Amino acid sequence: xxxxxxxxxxxxxxxxxxxxxxxxxxxxxxxxxxxxxxxxxxxxxxxxxxxxxxxxxxxxxxxxxxxxxxxxxxxxxxxxxxxxxxxxxxxxxxxxxxxxxxxxxxxxxxxxxxxxxxxxxxxxxxxxxxxxxxxxxxxxxxxxxxxxxxxxxxxxxxxxxxxxxxxxxxxxxxxxxxxxxxxxxxxxxxxxxxxxxxxxxxxxxxxxxxxxxxxxxxxxxxxxxxxxxxxxxxxxxxxxxxxxxxxxxxxxxxxxxxxxxxxxxxxxxxxxxxxxxxxxxxxxxxxxxxxxxxxxxxxxxxxxxxxxxxxxxxxxxxxxxxxxxxxxxxxxxxxxxxxxxxxxxxxxxxxxxxxxxxxxxxxxxxxxxxxxxxxxxxxxxxxxxxxxxxxxxxxxxxxxxxxxxxxxxxxxxxxxxxxxxxxxxxxxxxxxxxxxxxxxxxxxxxxxxxxxxxxxxxxxxxxxxxxxxxxxxxxxxxxxxxxxxxxxxxxxxxxxxxxxxxxxxxxxxxxxxxxxxxxxxxxxxxxxxxxxxxxxxxxxxxxxxxxxxxxxxxxxxxxxxxxxxxxxxxxxxxxxxxxxxxxxxxxxxxxxxxxxxxxxxxxxxxxxxxxxxxxxxxxxxxxxxxxxxxxxxxxxxxxxxxxxxxxxxxxxxxxxxx
Numbered sequence: 218x219x220x221x222x223x224x225x226x227x228x229x230x231x232x233x234x235x236x237x238x239x240x241x242x243x244x245x246x247x248x249x250x251x252x253x254x255x256x257x258x259x260x261x262x263x264x265x266x267x268x269x270x271x272x273x274x275x276x277x278x279x280x281x282x283x284x285x286x287x288x289x290x291x292x293x294x295x296x297x298x299x300x301x302x303x304x305x306x307x308x309x310x311x312x313x314x315x316x317x318x319x320x321x322x323x324x325x326x327x328x329x330x331x332x333x334x335x336x337x338x339x340x341x342x343x344x345x346x347x348x349x350x351x352x353x354x355x356x357x358x359x360x361x362x363x364x365x366x367x368x369x370x371x372x373x374x375x376x377x378x379x380x381x382x383x384x385x386x387x388x389x390x391x392x393x394x395x396x397x398x399x400x401x402x403x404x405x406x407x408x409x410x411x412x413x414x415x416x417x418x419x420x421x422x423x424x425x426x427x428x429x430x431x432x433x434x435x436x437x438x439x440x441x442x443x444x445x446x447x448x449x450x451x452x453x454x455x456x457x458x459x460x461x462x463x464x465x466x467x468x469x470x471x472x473x474x475x476x477x478x479x480x481x482x483x484x485x486x487x488x489x490x491x492x493x494x495x496x497x498x499x500x501x502x503x504x505x506x507x508x509x510x511x512x513x514x515x516x517x518x519x520x521x522x523x524x525x526x527x528x529x530x531x532x533x534x535x536x537x538x539x540x541x542x543x544x545x546x547x548x549x550x551x552x553x554x555x556x557x558x559x560x561x562x563x564x565x566x567x568x569x570x571x572x573x574x575x576x577x578x579x580x581x582x583x584x585x586x587x588x589x590x591x592x593x594x595x596x597x598x599x600x601x602x603x604x605x606x607x608x609x610x611x612x613x614x615x616x617x618x619x620x621x622x623x624x625x626x627x628x629x630x631x632x633x634x635x636x637x638x639x640x641x642x643x644x645x646x647x648x649x650x651x652x653x654x655x656x657x658x659x660x661x662x663x664x665x666x667x668x669x670x671x672x673x674x675x676x677x678x679x680x681x682x683x684x685x686x687x688x689x690x691x692x693x694x695x696x697x698x699x700x701x702x703x704x705x706x707x708x709x710x711x712x713x714x715x716x717x718x719x720x721x722x723x724x725x726x727x728x729x730x731x732x733x734x735x736x737x738x739x740x741x742x743x744x745x746x747x748x749x750x751x752x753x754x755x756x757x758x759x760x761x762x763x764x765x766x767x768x769x770x771x772x773x774x775x776x777x778x779x780x781x782x783x784x785x786x787x788x789x790x791x792x793x794x795x796x797x798x799x800x801x802x803x804x805x806x807x808x809x810x811x812x813x814x815x816x817x818x819x820x821x822x823x824x825x826x827x828x829x830x831x832x833x834x835x836x837x838x839x840x841x842x843x844x845x846x847x848x849x850x851x852x853x854x855x856x857x858x859x860x861x862x863x864x865x866x867x868x869x870x871x872x873x874x875x
Contacts, residue, residue, distance in 0.1 A: 242364035243288055243336065250359035251281055251328075261352045262324060263495045269503035270495060272454055280325040282595040283618055284332045290623040291336050298630075304832070307628040310339030313393035317343050318376065318407075320399040322457045324349045326424075328356060329617075330396045331370060336626055340369050342388055347374040386410060394420040395612075401425040401820070404611055408817040417806035417813060420613055424601045425820075427548035427569075427609030428525050429590040430464035432536065434554040434563055437471045438478045442577050442585035442693040443553050444485035446847075448512055449690065450551060450589025451482075451531035452489060452501075455508050459609070460549035460571070460591035460600075463525050466536040475516035478533035486512045502529075544569040545795055548601060548609040549590030553577055557846055561859040564844065565706070565867050568795075570603040570616060571843045574859075576852070584695035588847035597684050597703035602841035605711035605798040611820035619705070619841040620679055629671065629830040644670045649772045650734040656727045656761055665728055669735050671831035672838075676737055679835070681706050681864060686853050700853055703845040704860040706868050709738045710840050713799045713821075717808075718749035722762040725801035725827040730769050732838060739870045742774035748786055783809045790815045797821035800837065 251258070255277060262273035297304040315334045319327025324345070331341045345353050353372045360370055375385055389395070389411040397404050404423040411419045431447045438444055450462035465482075467473040489501040491510060504510055508528065515532045518540055523532055534540045544550045550569035554560035557576035564572040573588040593600075595618045601609070602616030615621035646654070646666060654662045681704050689699035712733075714726050726745075733740045745766070747758070758766065769775040780786040790797050790812070798821050805813070805823040816823065828834045844863065846856035 242360065243291070243332070245363040246332075246360055246365070247281075247284055247288055250356075250363060251284065254359075255281070258325070258352075261355075265324070265348045265352060266322070267495055267503060267505055268454070269500040270498055271500065272503065276323060276325055279595060280329045283329045286596060286618055286623055287329075287333050287336060287626075291626050294624075294627040302630060304627050305630050307626055307833075308336075308338030310334060310337040310394070313339055314391065315339035315341050315394040315396055316388050316392040317341055317396045318399065319343075319345055319349070321346050321376070322454065323398065324352060326398045327353065330398070333622075334394070334396060335365070335369060339394065341371070342392065343370065343372045344375040344385060344388065345372065346376055350374040386414065389419070390414040390416055392416070392419060394422070396422050398424045399426070401608070401611070405818055405820075408612070409814060412810060412813055412817065417810070421611075421817075421822075422614035423611035423820075424459070424614055424617070425609060425611050426459045426525050426527075427607065428464070428523075428542055428546040429460055429462050429549045429569070430466055430542050430544070430547065431462050431551045431553070431590065432466045432563070433468045433473070434536075434552060434559065435468055435471060436553050436555055436577055437473050438465070438467055438481045439473075440553075440577050440581050440585075441485070442575065442587040444481040445488060445693055446551070446553070446575065446587035446589050446690065447531070448482045448485040449489065449501075449587075450591070452486060452512050452529045453589065453591060455502060455505065455529055457527050458591060462531055462549075462551070462590045464523070464532050464534060464540075464542050466534060466542075469535050469537065475533040475535075479514040479516055482512060482514050482531070482533075545606060546608050547590075548607070549573065551575070551588055551590050555579070557848060557852060557856055558859045558862075561844065561846065561863050565842075565863045568603060568606040570599050570601050570607065570610070570841075571845065573845050573847060575847045582694055584849055585693045586699035586847040586849055586852070587690050587693055588699065588701075588845070589690070592689050592847070593701060593703055593843050593845045594687055597687070597701070597705060597843060597845070599705050599841040599843035602705075602843070603708065604840050605796060605821075606708070606840060606842075608796055608820045611796065612817075612822045613824075615836070616841055621836045621839065621841060624832060625836065627832060628828075629832045631830070641667065642670050642674050644673050644735070647734055649768070650731050652768055652772070653727060653731040653734060653765075656722065656765055657724055661724065665731065668831060668834070669731060672732065672834050673735065673737070675831050675835040676707075679707065681868075683857050683860060686850075686856075689847050692849065695849075697850075699847045700850055700856075701845050701847055702853060702856040702860065703843055704864060705841055705843050706864055707738060708840045708842050708868070709733075709736060709740045710800075710838055711741055711795050711798060712743040713746065713797045714743055714801055715746045715748065715799055715808075716762070718747075720803075722765055723801060723803070727765065728827055729801055730765075730773060730775075732834065733773055736838060737870055738839070738868065740773070742776055743769075745769065745775050745777045746786060746789075747777065747779050749780065749782060783811055787811050787815045790819060790821075793819060799823045801827050 259273045294306050317330045357372050404425050408421050490499050491502045492500050493504045513530045544567040547569035549571045550567050551573040552560045552564040553575050560574035564574045575588050599619050600617040602619040684703045686700040689701040802823045802825050848856045
């Protein structure tokens, strides 16, 4: 018997060693095959992009940083799982398949998504542009050489008019998740195709295109910092970045006109190096076949309408004119104002994921910082982090480098015997939270009040902090670089809730209301939809739902919508101001297909149930927005104070308890 036990232990040890070897593939790949072959990757990006070497180096550096952050968070969770037992790895993709599709202008975003999905446990099918296939085939072989088991990553060329659509359609019919970067229209067509093919449960996340603008507030475009920053915002990567500016809103009160903007930007673009030699390291922009050689400044809205041009093109329009572009369509937004404080005050009220604020001196010849609609570095950037606020991200996408994304592999461990040995924070419930918990059973009231305290501890742990200043675009009228100071702010997610007819009052919605009542953030009132309730009249909504509605309407400001039928709900969602993100849904695949389609068309999503651990609840309740000030070295302290003041007044309902 003893001998048999030894043999069993030996087999288990060998099995654990094999598993460890499989788990270690990620660190080996990142060190040896990605960073260790950096020059090879940059060369392939430059050749197949094609891109200027500087752009290729930037793409590689950003992707490598993101992958390192993902791995670091994953490894920290593994360590905690084995040492202090506070957190555990959540591999929600185990046994499931994910389709990854990178954009045509940023190939390695597909690698970033693949790496993260593998950490979540998914098998990955990559469908890439044919010109990227050799690069991704090399990546596939490198992953295998580092120990990734066979069959976990497959690569296919596609995404062209000549490609076999049936291959893509078969993948959409079968996969459990779609991870996409590219145009909004393409993403929506893929999700709708999956619904058409009967894949009603497919998870989907899209980092899609945005309409971004530069706003001039009481400053003139004739200021060299304004002109230089605005022209670069429109020209970066041939205007193909999804953060490239498509609109500059000028201020007529300082005497600016569309023609004056055109003259200033025409002159400013001469400072940038443009050419066709990929090996020329001086190039700011590599010209490609079919691309214009200069920035085009439109002074009137084109007959076919304002849009994202994916070209070096920007429209000049007065801020008080008929064209009003809201930043709920943007990924990046830039504000120029006479002072840093004023720029921050304006910018932090907007919906874009990355806000850039610049205060320019009245003296046009003085040294000045500049910025555009992109530029924040990782981990400071929250690119795509404003899920539920902007149509420039869609579905289950929490942004790039945000706390919500980095820790989506992590969850707080469930209750166990160690709870008796550990200290937990206790937060006093507000009167409204106490009223809401009364809609739960006595047992759930006690357990969920503890859960609320645990969630508030997570809020305190992730309270935003100022970054150290780091380099941005070149200074104007001086040598050196603009200094960027960033605060990655937490924002409350915009919440939609749905109660079908005859369901009663779901306890998940009660818990969501209690969490909103206790949130330290300035919560945005949720939209509660009652389907088919109006057929019997509002008065026929019975208790406890009737009483619950009174509480959330009066104390939380929730907006309650009574829909006569599915068609009425679809019409309401079509006219929604923001992408409809539904939480606490039960069995989304049983909802009317018309509702699933309209939410997909509007860039929204359905989250089933409510997470059971505090870290996942925190991720559910929040979004991330990066506030960045571009300044000179002498203005760094002023920039930090402006950002901290904005967080206290705009971000918080009350100061977080630490």
